[in-house]
Each structure stands twice: as C-alpha cells, then as structure tokens.
Amino acid sequence: MTVRVLALLVRLLARDGWGRAMLAEVAALEEPRAQRRFALGCVGALLTRSASWLRISGVLLVAAVPTLLFAGPGGSGDVAGLAIAGTAIAVCLVAVVHVEQMPVVARAACAGGCLWWAGLLASEAVRSHPQWALALLAACVAAAAWRGGLLAALGAAFVTCLAIFVVAVGTYAVLPQLAPAVAPANAVHPVIENQIESTDPYVGELLLAALFGIVLIAAIRTTAGPMAQPPRNR
Numbered sequence: 453m454t455v456r457v458l459a460l461l462v463r464l465l466a467r468d469g470w471g472r473a474m475l476a477e478v479a480a481l482e483e484p485r486a487q488r489r490f491a492l493g494c495v496g497a498l499l500t501r502s503a504s505w506l507r508i509s510g511v512l513l514v515a516a517v518p519t520l521l522f523a524g525p526g527g528s529g530d531v532a533g534l535a536i537a538g539t540a541i542a543v544c545l546v547a548v549v550h551v552e553q554m555p556v557v558a559r560a561a562c563a564g565g566c567l568w569w570a571g572l573l574a575s576e577a578v579r580s581h582p583q584w585a586l587a588l589l590a591a592c593v594a595a596a597a598w599r600g601g602l603l604a605a606l607g608a609a610f611v612t613c614l615a616i617f618v619v620a621v622g623t624y625a626v627l628p629q630l631a632p633a634v635a636p637a638n639a640v641h642p643v644i645e646n647q648i649e650s651t652d653p654y655v656g657e658l659l660l661a662a663l664f665g666i667v668l669i670a671a672i673r674t675t676a677g678p679m680a681q682p683p684r685n686r
Contacts, residue, residue: 506558510548513614517541517658520621537655540662544614547665550672551607556600560608564592565615572623572630580632582653585616603675606668613661620654 518541522534551557568585571578578584589612596608624631624647631650633642 506554514544543662543665553600553604556604557607560592560596561611561615564612565619569619610664613657617654617657621651
C-alpha cells in the first residue's frame with residue numbers, strides 16, 4: 453500500500469528520474485515501517501519542490517471547473533451536455549498530470565488568465581467578444597513554444613484554455629452584473645439570463661482544453677515510448 457500511494461504521488465508531482473529513483477528505493481526496503489518512514493520523507497521532499505506546487509495548482513484549476521459549471525444557474529442542463537462536460541473534465545484531470553516544463557507553462561497560462569481577467573473587469577468590448585480569447589491563447593502558446601518547444605506549447609494551450617474558462621465563468625458568477633446584456637427584453641430574470649448566455653461561449657474553451665489535453669497526452673506518450681524501451685543487444 454505504501455509503495456502504491458507513493459507511486460500515485462510521484463506520478464502526479466514528479467514525472468522525472470528523481471521520482472523513479474524514489475520508487476525504486478522504497479520498493480527495495482523490506483520492512484513496512486522502514487517503507488513508511490522513507491515514503492514520508494519522499495512526500496516531504498516532493499512538497500518542497502516548486503514544480504510540485506505548480507502541478508497541484510493545475511489540479512485545483514481543473515477542480516474549479518465542475519464547481520463553476522454545474523453549481524451556477526443553468527448548471528442542470530440536458531443529460532448529453534452534462535456527459536460531454538464531464539468527459540472533458542475527466543480528460544483535463546488526466547492531462548494535467550502529463551504537463552511537462554511546468555514553470556514555462558505556468559508563466560504562459562498565468563499571463564493569459566490574468567490578462568483576460570483584467571480585460572473582463574475593465575472593458576465592455578472584451579466582455580462582448582469572448583472570441584478574442586483565441587488571439588490571447590495564440591500569443592501564450594507562441595511564447596511557450598519559443599521558451600520550451602512543442603511540449604511546452606501544448607501544455608500552455610491546455611492550461612491557458614482552462615485559466616480563461618475559470619476566470620471568465622468565475623467573474624460572471626461573482627459579478628453577474630458585468631455580463632453583457634444579451635437576454636431578450638422580456639426576460640423574467642435578465643441578470644441571471646445574461647450570466648447564463650455570457651458563460652456559454654466559454655464552454656468552448658473547456659472543450660478546447662480537453663482537445664489540447666488529448667494531443668498533449670498522445671505527444672508525451674509518443675516521445676516517452678522510444679526512451680522507455682531498453683537497448684537491444686547486438
């Protein structure tokens with residue numbers, strides 16, 4: 453049990469040779485008490501790494517999605533829509549574990565999320581044109597690609613889409629009066645209907661995040677496959 457729990461944490465927080473060395477070391481210990489003591493030390497070491505906290509932040513970002521999506525007005529939609537959203541969230545949970553070059557990805561996603569949030573708070577034009585987020589996404593991906601290459605760009609695309617979804621839907625949840633006036637004039641609850649209609653376009657960001665997540669997982673597994681194969685004897 454100790455080895456399995458540590459393996460789960462290493463999978464989440466340390467996708468590198470150091471994490472694999474931890475697992476090999478704890479598996480070599482035969483006494484359960486020694487295994488537990490060593491595993492606790494490993495967990496403490498993992499939690500002192502900045503990359504670990506960045507990955508935990510990514511998990512929390514994904515965890516915010518269902519709260520914002522299902523707890524707000526209009527969250528109990530049709531079954532098909534809920535199934536699609538649930539599948540996208542599940543994909544994002546898997547993909548966040550596969551993100552590599554976390555510092556580069558985190559800087560790009562934080563910049564994108566903060567800029568979009570500032571735009572939502574300051575500009576009615578930004579609130580009325582959610583499609584402008586795609587231009588910001590492209591800029592964040594380009595910056596990540598320049599700093600870290602393809603895997604960093606895919607990770608930045610995935611996390612930035614999540615960040616834009618969370619800041620937009622979260623802003624309209626806390627400040628529904630900021631939502632653009634898109635409800636019909638005869639609406640019974642115009643503020644609520646404006647909030648629902650204004651958050652709908654950002655569901656596309658969630659689906660886009662899931663799509664980038666799938667591509668990221670495939671790319672990571674493709675590049676890791678040849679490295680994981682042992683050399684052949686000649």
